[in-house]
Amino acid sequence: MSQWKQIQQLDIKFLEQVDYFYDDNFPMELRQVLANWIESQDWETASNHESIATVLFNNFLIQLERQCSQEQNFLHRHNLKRIFHQIQVKYKVNPLHMAAVICNCLREERRILSTASMQEQGPLEKSMQNSAALEKQKVLDNKVAIIRSSVQMLDQAVKYLEDMQDDFDFRYKTLQLRDPVERNSLSMKQEVTTLQEILNRLDFKRKEILSKIADVIKEIDALISSQLNPELKEWKRRQQIACIGGPVLIGLDQLQNWFTLTAQSLFQMKRQLDKLGELILKVTYEGDPIPLQRPQMEEQVKYLIYHLIKSSFVVEKQPCMPTHPQKPLIIKTQVQFTTKVRLLVKLPEVDYQLKVKTTFDKDLPPGKVNRQFFILTNNTKVMDVEESTGCLSVEFRHLYMLDLAFVSLLQGPLSVTEELHSLNFEAMLMLQGLDIDLETWSLPLVVISNVSQLPGGWASVMWYNLLTDDPKNLGFFSNPLRASWSQLSEVLSWQFSSFAGRGLNKEQLNMLGDKLLGQHASYNDCQVSWSKFWKENIPGKSFSFWLWLDSILDLIKKHLLPVWIDGYIMGFVSKEMERALLKEKEPGTFLLRFSESHLGGITFTWVEQDENGDPKFISVEPYTKNRLNALPIADIIRDYKVIADGVVPENPLKFLYPDIPKDEAFGKHYNSQQNKVCPYIQTQLVPISHRNGPVQNACSSPEPPMSPGMFEIITQHISPFEFESAVKSVYSKILSV
CATH class of the missing domain: 1.10.532.10 (STAT transcription factor, N-terminal domain)
Structure with a gap:
């Protein structure tokens, strides 16, 4: 399918x-x-x-x-x-x-x-997609709708007040035009009484409207502080998690809808207060509540508009190099990167160009970083209205970073990939008498100068965004927090699901837990330090845990992706567990696992029976990317041969664990090029291991496997002894585990 x-x-x-x-x-x-x-x-x-x-x-x-x-x-x-x-x-x-x-x-x-x-979600993913969050969104939808309805009703009330005042004003001016001689007449006294009653109702209505406006202002204030701002903060946290491979980030359009409707309510209330200001120019009186209460309410509304729009200025897409779309927040000097900012409030037409300026490490205190950088390309762009969302946004697509070399030579306590930087965005919005200084920041960035620093940079990005939600904590790695294994294991699984299309199951994560922490009854409560994850070498090895795991991800992505996605690579399994799994299986049953001794290597192990009928486990030297460039893993498994004592080569690989016929599992991934019609005699690269008597140690030869034509020529013209020597110099041998 x-x-x-x-x-x-x-x-x-x-x-x-x-x-x-x-x-x-x-x-x-x-x-x-x-x-x-x-x-x-x-x-x-x-x-x-x-x-x-x-x-x-x-x-x-x-x-x-x-x-x-x-x-x-x-x-x-x-x-x-x-x-x-x-x-x-x-x-x-x-x-x-x-x-x-x-x-x-x-x-x-x-x-x-x-x-x-995956049958189970990890704790982080559950927290991003729980039912309580959905319920909160429904409550917020309802609250915003109620406020909009209240503001609409206030519009009707202000219109009614205006009509009432016009009636009073007409009657009052008509009375003023009447003959003074009639002032003591009964009709005149009745008209004065009526005017007084209208004025009393007018006064009551003004107080009522001002009271309702005050109530709605309090409701909007509470909505922004207790619901909208927390929702925005949660979205930013989800953005952090999405940056490190977590669930796809959604919800920004929904936030925009809430922010826009709330802003529209505030702008509408500002117009209502402006209308009340116009009404008192026509009719006012001693004790009039409008001049007493309106100025304070107007300031409150302006304050809410200012801070609502200011907080709605967000980084929609964090800085990212197009060459590494799944590793955002890492920037390589002199390599293009992109980023995008957005204003969540849909505004009335802005009659001028709203320019956004981006600055690198703005206002960074001296001594915080060893290296300093500047943006080479144009760092100012104009915001445009997006057709799909109707909001103002701007995407910087061609930003380049250069470093000030003389500053970069300074040494400090942090490595290059632990040094965090920030990208700042600023704009000045002038709207309806308000000057709103917009400002937002990217999440902390890691700046590298060589692709060899990419694994370390990504380790820093993962660690930071997993453990803190403070976007300005650029000194995080001066004293990095520890991660619990339950947190870290989920993030590691995300790396495989996002980079390679298939996450890790519980058994695979347990093996990684053993690798990093040693054997424990329960890993979830174990704490992992930053040094143990990235800086310290695995005992007995020349590389760290993350460097080993990252090399496996790279190998999967470039050479093993289809087979990994199908779930045919067990991958993370200890040698002890490997024996336990294969022990009772049919001879020729094999599994694929990642090498623990090589960076970016994969091997396969199969089970045989010795002379006594006991199981014997055979593994080949790990295949690394150099060898897999010559032949895909599926073809290696299909054509793999073992030569023993000059006997015709045979393929010992029969069933993929637990009992899947080899061709059924890997058939669709076999290279079909060999089946094409060709005027020449077909050749086929065959991976061969040599076994003569006891199983020998693995050979590290990087040469590609031998074609059948070459095999036939060699066996016809040289003795078995010479052939054995030749094979030893060309092909990898197998080792017993």
Whole structure:
């Protein structure tokens, strides 16, 4: 079943997450009509190679144009043509961007499918998606609606007051025009009495309206302080979690709706107070409540408008390099990065250009960092109204960072990847007599100068965003907090679901817990220090825990992705557990696990029977990315041979643990190129291990495996002894575990 069909079968809560990342950059209509073709292309490679991205972009347009011509529904055809032209204009000069966008969408789909397939959610994910949060949102929806209704009713009350005052004003002026001789007449006295009654009602109505306005102001104040601001804070926390691989970030449009409706209520109340100010210019009297109470209420409304709009200025998309879309908050010097800010309040038309200026490490106290940087490209852009949301936003797409080399030479207690920086955004909004200074900050950034620093930078980003929600705590790594294993294990699983489309199960996480903490009855209460996670080497190894795990992620992403997604790589299993699992299985049963001695290596182990019928466990030297460049893992498993005592090579791999026939598990991943018609004699690279008598130690030869043609020539022209020596120099041997 295609990935897109699997997505369409998910529950609504997961479909809402999918809906979030399909936008104007890549409309969902395209994903639907070109689903199979899109999934058959290598967008990952294209996102890093401009020539491949250009070819894919042109093919994409051809496929879309063909789909347009075949579409029978007039409306659908019209929409596809419109999208065709939008895509053509948007990505013509930057096909790499389109490849990165589609690659990210497919990756997020896999992550959501992985999350949906996991039986249990971790504590962090549960806290992001619990029923109490949904109930709070319903309460907030209701509260905002009630306030809007109250403000609408105040509008009617002010209109009624204005009509009442006009009636009084007309009667009063008419009375003033009457002949003074009639002042003592009965009709005159009755008219004066009527005017006094109207004035009394007018006074009562003014006090009533002012009292209601005061009540609504208190309600809005409470709404902002006790509900809107906490919801915004929770969204920012969810953004942190999404940045490190957690659940897809949703809810910003909902926040925008709440902020906008509340702002509209405040602006409407400001107009109502302005109207009351106009009314007292026509009619006022001793003890009039409007001049006594209105100034204070007006200040309160302005204060609420100011702070509501100010808090609605947010970083919608945290700084990120397009080359590493799943590792935001890491910036490499002299490499383009993007970021986006948004104003959640939809404003009346602004009759001037609202400019946003971005600054790096603004107002950072001296001595806080060893390195200093500046933005090379234009750091000021104008906010535009987005068609899809109607809000003001601006995306900085071509920011570049340079460092001041003479400052960067200074040494300090923190490493490069522990040094945190900040990107600041400022704008000045002038609206209805209010000058609102808008300002917001990105989450702390790590700035690297070499890709070798990327694993350390990502470790810092994960650790920081897992353990603190203070966006200005740039000195965090001077005294980093510890993480509980229950927190950290969930984040580690997210790395595999977000980067490789499949998270880790309980057994795999337990093995990682053993690796990091030693064997414990319960890991959840164990605390992990920052040094143990990233800085200290694993006992007996020359690398740290995270560096080892990150190298495995890189190996999966580049060489093992389809097999990993299918769940055929057990991956994290100790040698002891491996023996226990294979012990009772049929000879030839094997499993795949990641090497604990190599960075970024995978090996397979199978079980055999010795002369006494006892189980014997055989493992091959780990395959690293250099060797997997020559031959995919599925083809290695299909063609793997063991040569023993000159006997014709055989494949010892029969069943993937627990009992899946090898071809059933890996068949769809076999390289089909060998089946193509070719005028030459076909060759096939065959991975071979040599065994003669007792199993030997592994060889570290990086050479690719031998083709059948070469094997036949060698065996025909040299003796078994010479052949054995040749094999030893070329192929990896197997070792007993």
